[in-house]
Amino acid sequence: MPDPLSQLLASRGWLMADGATGTNLFNMGLASNVAPELWNIDQPEKVRRLYRDSVEAGADLFLTNTFGGNASRLRLQGAAHRVRELNRTGAAMARDIADAAGRTVVVAGNIGPTGEIMAPIGTLSHARAVEMFHEQAEALKEGGADVLWVETISSAEEFRAAAEAAHLADMPWCGMMSFDTAGRTIMGVTSAQLSALVERLPNPPLAYGANCGVGAADLLRTVRDFVASGNERPIIAKGNAGIPHLEDGHLHYDGTPAVMADYACLARDLGVRIIGGCCGTTPAHLRAMREALETRPAGPRPSLEEIAARLGGFSSVGNGSRESPLAR
Helix, strand or coil: CCCHHHHHHHHCCCEEECCCCHHHHHHCCCCCCCCHHHHHHHCHHHHHHHHHHHHHCCCCEEECCCCCCCHHHHHCCCCHHHHHHHHHHHHHHHHHHHHCCCCCCEEEEEECCCCCCECCCCCECHHHHHHHHHHHHHHHHHHCCCEEEEEEECCHHHHHHHHHHHHHCCCCEEEEECCCECCECCCCCCHHHHHHHHHHCCCCCCEEEEEECCCHHHHHHHHHHHHHCCCCCCEEEEECCCCEEEECCEEEECCCHHHHHHHHHHHHHHCCCEEEECCCCCHHHHHHHHHHHHHCCCCCCCCHHHHHHHHCCCCCCECCCCECCCCC
């Protein structure tokens, strides 16, 4: 029996994913020095509200509050021994919300990077990375996640480790990198290299793409490169709601709901199949995105000039693979 995400992708031209996790939990009172995953136990009603807000805003897919739920990152909070508890609980709450939606809503078990640098540059071995990702994946599976959602990865080595963990857990998965350094990840991976990498994996993801990064315009420039690669695997775009600015000691994103609605339609017209938001994206942004996707007719594939004009330009001249004349 195909998984729910594969079924939706087979029947729909596009799907809308959710928005930010951290931004929305901070708005509910999460302190910056507290791991969001701890709220799965300590503030479950607020986490349920996060999930419910996404579904009510129209998301077809939403992420569990488990981005930093691996042993390495939880160790910083003295909670490395709570990986199974926090991930299983986060997924189980999401399962309840999805099942009550009255329509098919996919629970994506969120897995972020370990926070360590992999060998040979760093000290994290492939085997240990797989072990940590697998521990998290099994807990998310136990809690009821439909797919694993691996995101914000910066190195090919860590991407491979997450893929192996998904295979060990016998779970379908999606994989994203964050291209935030002139069109490359912080470890130097280009969009073209990611497109090639996913096809070389023994168990390629259901869909792949980019999340977070600098801003929505930069992310869509990366998406254009995915399309140009010739890789026909479904593409994911989960861009930030504009650029963050520090105001009164807090980060605020300058992307309005109207801008994110434009971003969503540009992504659809590029051929993106799963469209969502990342940092700064609130339910208000999601509602505007859903309305735009449903009411605005599809258009031709947008040019870089159109993307820059509608979303505010690019943060760098280069896109990591070749030079572009368009800069912020």
